[in-house]
Amino acid sequence: MVEPRTRNIRLECLRxxxxxxxxxxxxxxxxxxxxxxxxxxxxxYIKDHLDGSLTFRWSCRMAVCGSCGMQIxxxxxxxxxxxxxxxLPAIRIEPLANFPIVRDxxxxxxxxxxxxxSVQPYLIPRAPRTLAEGPYRQTPGQMDAYYQYSQCIxxxxxxxxxxxxxxxxxxxxxxxxxxxxxxxxxxxxAGKAQRMEVVNAEDGVWGCTLVGYCSEVCPKGVxxxxxxxxxxxxxxxxxxxxxxxxRGSGSR
Amino acid sequence: xxxxxxxxxxxxxxxxxxRAAIAACERDRELSVALxxxxxxxxxxxxxxxxxxxxxxxxxxxxxxHFDDTVSGGDWLCEQDVVDYFVAHCAEELVQLEHWGxxxxxxxxxxxxxxxxxxxxxxxxxxxxxxxGFHMLHTLFQTSLKYGKVRxxxxxxxxxxxxxxxxxxxxxxxxxxxxxxxxxxxxxVVLATGGAGRVFRQNTNAGTVTGDGMGVAYxxxxxxxxxxxxxxxxxxxxxxxxxxxxxxxxxxxxxxxxDGYRYLQDYGLGPLDPWPRPKAMExxxxxxxxxxxxxxxRKGRTIQTPQGPAVHLDLRHLGASKIHExxxxxxxxxxxxxxVDATRAPIPVCPAVHYxxxxxxxxxxxxxxxxxxxxxxxxxxxxxxxxNRLGSNSLVELLVFxxxxxxxxxxxxxAASRGRTDDAERIASAQATRLLAMLNVEAxxxxxxIRDAMMDSMESGVGIYREERxxxxxxxxxxxxxxxxxxxxxxxxxxxxxxxxxLSAIELIAMLxxxxxxxxxxxxRRESRGAHMRLDGFETRDDVNFLKHSDALYxxxxxxxxxxxxxxxxxxxxxxxxxxxxxxxAQL
Amino acid sequence: xxARQTYTRPVAGWWRRNPFxxxxxxxxxxxxxxxxxxxxxxxxxxxxxxxxETFEAWLTSLARPWPIFLNCVALxxxxxxxxxxxxxxxxxxxxxxxxxxxxxxxAIVASGAIAAVIASLLLxxxxxxx
Numbered sequence: 001m002v003e004p005r006t007r008n009i010r011l012e013c014l015r016x017x018x019x020x021x022x023x024x025x026x027x028x029x030x031x032x033x034x035x036x037x038x039x040x041x042x043x044x045y046i047k048d049h050l051d052g053s054l055t056f057r058w059s060c061r062m063a064v065c066g067s068c069g070m071q072i073x074x075x076x077x078x079x080x081x082x083x084x085x086x087x088l089p090a091i092r093i094e095p096l097a098n099f100p101i102v103r104d105x106x107x108x109x110x111x112x113x114x115x116x117x118s119v120q121p122y123l124i125p126r127a128p129r130t131l132a133e134g135p136y137r138q139t140p141g142q143m144d145a146y147y148q149y150s151q152c153i154x155x156x157x158x159x160x161x162x163x164x165x166x167x168x169x170x171x172x173x174x175x176x177x178x179x180x181x182x183x184x185x186x187x188x189x190a191g192k193a194q195r196m197e198v199v200n201a202e203d204g205v206w207g208c209t210l211v212g213y214c215s216e217v218c219p220k221g222v223x224x225x226x227x228x229x230x231x232x233x234x235x236x237x238x239x240x241x242x243x244x245x246x247r248g249s250g251s252r
Numbered sequence: 253x254x255x256x257x258x259x260x261x262x263x264x265x266x267x268x269x270x271r272a273a274i275a276a277c278e279r280d281r282e283l284s285v286a287l288x289x290x291x292x293x294x295x296x297x298x299x300x301x302x303x304x305x306x307x308x309x310x311x312x313x314x315x316x317x318h319f320d321d322t323v324s325g326g327d328w329l330c331e332q333d334v335v336d337y338f339v340a341h342c343a344e345e346l347v348q349l350e351h352w353g354x355x356x357x358x359x360x361x362x363x364x365x366x367x368x369x370x371x372x373x374x375x376x377x378x379x380x381x382x383x384x385g386f387h388m389l390h391t392l393f394q395t396s397l398k399y400g401k402v403r404x405x406x407x408x409x410x411x412x413x414x415x416x417x418x419x420x421x422x423x424x425x426x427x428x429x430x431x432x433x434x435x436x437x438x439x440x441v442v443l444a445t446g447g448a449g450r451v452f453r454q455n456t457n458a459g460t461v462t463g464d465g466m467g468v469a470y471x472x473x474x475x476x477x478x479x480x481x482x483x484x485x486x487x488x489x490x491x492x493x494x495x496x497x498x499x500x501x502x503x504x505x506x507x508x509x510x511d512g513y514r515y516l517q518d519y520g521l522g523p524l525d526p527w528p529r530p531k532a533m534e535x536x537x538x539x540x541x542x543x544x545x546x547x548x549x550r551k552g553r554t555i556q557t558p559q560g561p562a563v564h565l566d567l568r569h570l571g572a573s574k575i576h577e578x579x580x581x582x583x584x585x586x587x588x589x590x591x592v593d594a595t596r597a598p599i600p601v602c603p604a605v606h607y608x609x610x611x612x613x614x615x616x617x618x619x620x621x622x623x624x625x626x627x628x629x630x631x632x633x634x635x636x637x638x639x640n641r642l643g644s645n646s647l648v649e650l651l652v653f654x655x656x657x658x659x660x661x662x663x664x665x666x667a668a669s670r671g672r673t674d675d676a677e678r679i680a681s682a683q684a685t686r687l688l689a690m691l692n693v694e695a696x697x698x699x700x701x702i703r704d705a706m707m708d709s710m711e712s713g714v715g716i717y718r719e720e721r722x723x724x725x726x727x728x729x730x731x732x733x734x735x736x737x738x739x740x741x742x743x744x745x746x747x748x749x750x751x752x753x754x755l756s757a758i759e760l761i762a763m764l765x766x767x768x769x770x771x772x773x774x775x776x777r778r779e780s781r782g783a784h785m786r787l788d789g790f791e792t793r794d795d796v797n798f799l800k801h802s803d804a805l806y807x808x809x810x811x812x813x814x815x816x817x818x819x820x821x822x823x824x825x826x827x828x829x830x831x832x833x834x835x836x837x838a839q840l
Numbered sequence: 841x842x843a844r845q846t847y848t849r850p851v852a853g854w855w856r857r858n859p860f861x862x863x864x865x866x867x868x869x870x871x872x873x874x875x876x877x878x879x880x881x882x883x884x885x886x887x888x889x890x891x892x893e894t895f896e897a898w899l900t901s902l903a904r905p906w907p908i909f910l911n912c913v914a915l916x917x918x919x920x921x922x923x924x925x926x927x928x929x930x931x932x933x934x935x936x937x938x939x940x941x942x943x944x945x946x947a948i949v950a951s952g953a954i955a956a957v958i959a960s961l962l963l964x965x966x967x968x969x970x
Contacts, residue, residue: 018749018845036491036559036589048700052744052753057291059458062494062585064386065295074857081588100846102429103750108846109292113406121394123353135350137362143355144942145935150355150387154294163861166851179394186353210928211864226931233932429844749844 006032010090011042013054016101024101026092027051033084039093040068040079043105055104063219066155069096070105076160076217096160112156115173119180119198124191142187149182149227151220158214158224164207171207172198174214174224181227184234196238205231253433253681255673258286258403259665261423261436262658263410263465264444265289266296267385267647268629270392271654272442276662277399283662285402286436288425290409290460290755293393297446297458298650301385302497302581303369304377305647307343313374315339320824322645325371325537326638327782328799328826329478329819334616334635336822338652345651346378354391355380357578368502368530369644371537371831375530377644382499382581385647408434409755410464412683413441413625414676415472420624421676424683428755431748433684437676439668440624440661443469444654447608447630449482451767452714453707454560455605456488456495465631467762469612470769474620475803475815477633478610479766480774481783483641484716485606486541489589491559493604496582498643501534503578505567507541508598509553515563519544521832532832539640539783540831542603546716557600564598571595603716607646609637609783610773613803618657624664628657633801635820639782690757691748696740699757702733706760706767709733714771719788723775730768731811737761738809769804769812776814777802795826867924873917880911926952 011031016024029050031042040058047054057067061080068079071094073087084091099107129136158174165171180199184192198204208228215225260276262269265287273287289296308318318339323330346364350356356364356378369377380387396402407428414422414435423436445465449457470476486507487496501507504527509515514533517524521536521544528535545563548554554561567575567582572595575583579594586592586599612627614620614634620627628634629650636649706729713726737760745753779794780786800816807813855861887898901907929952930945937943 016847017747018847020747021847024847024849034558047753052699053747053751055745055750055752057295059291059295059460060297060300061458061492062300063588064383064581065297065299065458067291067295097849098851100848102844102846106750108844113292117397120397122398123351123395125351129351131344131347131351135347135356135364138358139362140358140360142362143358147355150390151383153299153386154292163851163854163864166854183353188353209868210931211861212928212931213858213860213864215931216860223931225928229928229931230934 006034007088008032009042009084009088011046012090012092013043013046013105014094014101015054015104018103028090031084035083035085037084038080039070039072039082039084039087039091042084043079043093055106057106064153066153069155069157069160070094071097071160076157078155078157078219081219096156098160098162098166099156107156109156111169112154112159112173112175115176116154116179118172119176120191120195121179121183123183123186123189124194125188126190136188138187145187146182146185149178149185149222152178152182152222153220155219157217157219161213161217163211163213164209168203168207170203172201172204174228175222177205177231178222178224178227181231196235199231200235200238205229205235208232253435253677253684255435255437255677256286256405257284258436258438259283260440260442260658260661261286261288261438262442262444262661263288263423264296264446264629264631265291265293265393265404265406266444266446266629267298267389267392267650268654268657269293269296269442269444270389270396271651272444272628272658272661273402274392274396274399275655275658277401279659279662280666281401283401283665286405286438287396287402288405288408288410288423288436290407290428290464292406293396293404294390295460296389297461298385298389298647300456300458300495301388301647302382302495303499303502304367304379304384304644305342305346305388305651306369306372306376306642306644307346307378307648308339308376309343309364309366313376317374318342318372318376321372322636322642323638323824324827324829325640325642326636327640327793327829328795328821328824329481329638329781329801331616331635331820332822332824333820337616338636338649341652342648345648345655349388349391349651352391352395354387357381367499368528368535369642370498370501370535370541371531371642372644373530377502379499382497382579388647388650405434409758410445410468411687411758412680413468413472414680415622416675416679418623420622421671421673422680424680426687426755429750431751433680435673435677435680437673439665439670440626442618442657442661443612443625443627443631444629444657445631447611448763448766449605449608451706451710451763451770452482452605453711454488454602455493456485457493457605462759462763463608463631463766464759464762465627466611467765469620469622469625469627470765470804470806472622473806474622474625475613475805476610476766476769477613477801477803478639478773479608479769479804480714480777480802481609481637481639482605482714482770483538483607483609483783484542484603486538486545486603487565487601488604488606489559489585490557490562490600490602492589494585494589495606496565496585496599496601497579498538500565500567500579500582502528503574504528504570505534505565507534507601508564508566509548510555511553515548515553516541516544519547523832536831537640537642538606539785542716543785545603554602555600560602562600562602565601566598567594568596568598607641609633609639609641610770610802617660618653619660624668626657626661626664628653639784687758690741691743691746691751691754693740693742696742697736699741699743699753699760702737702741703760703763706730706733706764710767710771714774717785717787718774719786720775721788723771726771727768727775727811730764730771734764734768734809737764765806772812772814773802773804799826867921870917870921870924873914874921877911877914877918922956923953926956
């Protein structure tokens with residue numbers, strides 16, 4: 001079981017107050033912790049007892065809401081499921097990489113949300129279906145084709161991991177493309193053609209050089225790298241299709 | 253102050269709020285809808301719900317059975333006409349969600365699968381692995397992106413309602429990123445702000461579940477109904493309170509005490525076999541299971557963990573492949589937070605506050621007594637849960653009543669006349685000044701100290717079992733804490749931009765008001781019913797005096813006044829609430 | 841929404857900050873070794889076209905210490921290059937199921953690498969004995 005003893009750890013956090021600080025600075029505190037305490041609980045201890053101005057996002061505490069993504073010793077992680085006991089004697093906490101900092105550990109997620117919206121992430125059915133017709137039939141095998149891509153909690157760790165996004169903010173990015181792929185792979189969806197424009201773009205799948213770090217850091221096993229690179233094949237096929245049938249053979 | 257005009261404002265971007273937004277747009281394509289949420293919608297607490305959503309699809313099941321299960325589960329404190337409407341509309345909402353892409357788990361033939369859930373006689377709980385809330389919320393959020401008329405205001409904190417001449421005219425909100433004040437000028441408001449479980453120390457809830465909407469409606473004269481009924485989920489991780497879904501038990505998991513004994517058989521939920529069997533043993537209703545834990549603890553038969561007393565939830569006999577297929581999130585959570593491999597060892601669990609049965613008083617169409625104000629979801633008391641909620645009724649409640657609230661709000665906005673905004677602006681400015689003044693308090697209590705005191709007092713006085721002395725002590729403590737807050741909450745963070753300390757102080761004031769409503773309602777109910785159990789001479793249900801709702805009415809700085817109102821009984825007259833007993837082996 | 845004064849951190853030097861990124865850069869840089877070796881082979885082809893003596897002279901020039909050393913380094917880098925190709929190969933393939941169960945990524949990587957090793961050995965034997 002878990003040890004009830006209390007030890008100390010040095011937590012170093014990035015601080016940035018907009019309009020007051022010209023640039024971020026680091027601040028450190030000594031925090032007592034028990035072995036079952038997460039980094040999030042460490043931050044809450046600081047806010048409750050040491051410095052009420054330390055600002056960070058959090059909500060569910062169980063790695064399903066995606067709020068608490070941060071760089072922990074330079075690696076993007078969820079603070080609620082990262083444990084202080086693994087980081088003695090000192091731990092460095094910074095906001096997620098590749099995003100502008102709003103304040104302290106809080107980043108600006110507007111671009112991330114815009115990217116999600118840009119892929120038309122909703123079911124586009126073949127034909128209208130009334131409620132009376134009941135649910136679509138979908139076998140477990142058909143669900144398997146898209147299910148892992150539907151597990152994305154929108155935490156943004158993959159964008160923090162992706163150097164292409166870091167260098168080029170216009171890149172659609174891992175989570176958005178994985179979400180696109182989730183819908184394209186759903187047997188109930190017929191919207192693939194509509195989503196090809198986003199896929200085919202220079203900043204679509206072709207912005208990816210398969211660094212693969214996104215899949216490495218994903219806390220839910222979504223494997224966005226795979227979703228993106230599957231679509232490179234689709235994009236290529238689409239290119240040749242349009243080349244050979246330039247009048248557009250009804251795919252729009 | 254910035255002013256945003258919209259026809260309908262929805263506060264809260266969880267399941268109910270998003271469903272209301274979609275429904276308002278579908279009902280009336282010309283209306284503009286502003287969706288305000290203090291977190292980006294997919295962070296809303298709906299995301300953490302695990303088990304599933306109930307809906308009668310035919311076969312062995314009938315609407316009457318779902319009705320009966322719900323009303324008896326609620327210990328006859330339900331508004332039966334509303335339950336009638338509810339059960340009749342569950343399945344169609346679940347089908348609608350499936351049409352929108354929700355990945356409900358399937359049978360090998362490709363049909364939607366259903367499972368058993370606590371307190372339900374028949375298998376009717378639709379589920380998406382053990383992440384039903386997650387999938388429902390993401391499906392709703394992604395679907396809402398199709399509706400151009402929904403403008404989202406993410407990370408806007410609803411600080412107050414603006415009421416002019418007895419009618420809701422708008423919402424005062426703080427743009428969290430900048431601390432700027434916004435007046436949302438509108439004709440109808442839907443509150444979908446969730447429950448208030450964070451007033452207790454041990455809870456399964458996210459940090460956002462602080463009763464904001466309840467507090468705001470309450471302060472404007474809307475009664476908070478049945479607040480004494482808090483649901484303890486019987487299986488949460490000790491310490492953190494992280495939820496371990498009822499679905500584990502729906503799949504056949506068992507609860508044992510320190511002697512490896514399935515103790516629920518001692519509490520009227522047996523016999524043991526056959527297992528699994530609906531409405532018996534570990535598939536009994538949540539209040540009974542939590543109460544059994546309390547007794548076992550009293551008898552010294554619980555396991556002592558570093559985080560407190562617990563019992564063991566044993567899933568090992570289900571086998572690794574079933575655990576990984578049906579309960580993957582649970583396996584992950586047990587491993588991550590407790591270092592327990594669920595395929596090899598039992599998981600320590602204990603009850604934690606999970607759901608707020610009571611809330612903002614509404615009728616069956618989600619209308620509150622305040623004109624222009626609607627409420628849906630956990631923040632509302634529409635009347636379906638009564639004294640105890642059955643698992644998998646609340647996720648589908650978000651859909652059924654989210655839709656109703658959206659449609660009603662749209663109709664209200666269409667019919668309303670929009671006046672000038674002068675009065676609303678004046679009221680909003682005054683309130684904004686008061687809120688900003690909190691940043692300049694020079695001396696006072698620290699928020700964490702008040703919050704800790706509140707949580708401990710609620711845990712001890714308004715716990716699973718209550719008695720007069722403890723209830724009165726908590727009522728006094730809460731009054732004292734409210735006084736200390738009025739004298740000033742001392743903030744270390746004085747800035748405007750993303751000041752979460754300031755926001756949590758505003759939340760704290762609402763939490764104390766809601767907690768007071770809970771404690772006083774509990775004190776006034778001199779009987780035991782559903783989740784409200786007393787040990788001080790009121791151990792039984794008293795239908796003669798207390799087959800009534802409790803209504804907490806705000807009295808400003810003074811404690812609430814508690815009144816009682818009748819319950820609508822149509823088809824199901826109160827009878828004894830019986831679980832366990834004989835039954836057939838369930839086919840899972 | 842109101843304007844905000846966010847701070848954007850500089851990205852320069854990103855690849856130095858993390859072992860995963862450093863490995864990625866090495867992977868990308870191995871293409872230099874591939875190009876260099878390809879050019880060497882091209883030169884050799886050119887010499888072959890000019891006649892057996894020119895070709896023999898070229899081979900002799902390669903048999904000296906530095907060329908041997910550089911070619912060995914190139915061999916290592918190209919082997920790593922090949923390995924990293926197989927490592928990412930699963931990401932480019934759709935899910936493969938055998939007998940109803942999904943083939944795990946490691947199996948795909950392993951089979952690719954093993955196939956490459958076997959093919960290389962066969963080629964080596966062919967060159968030595970034919």
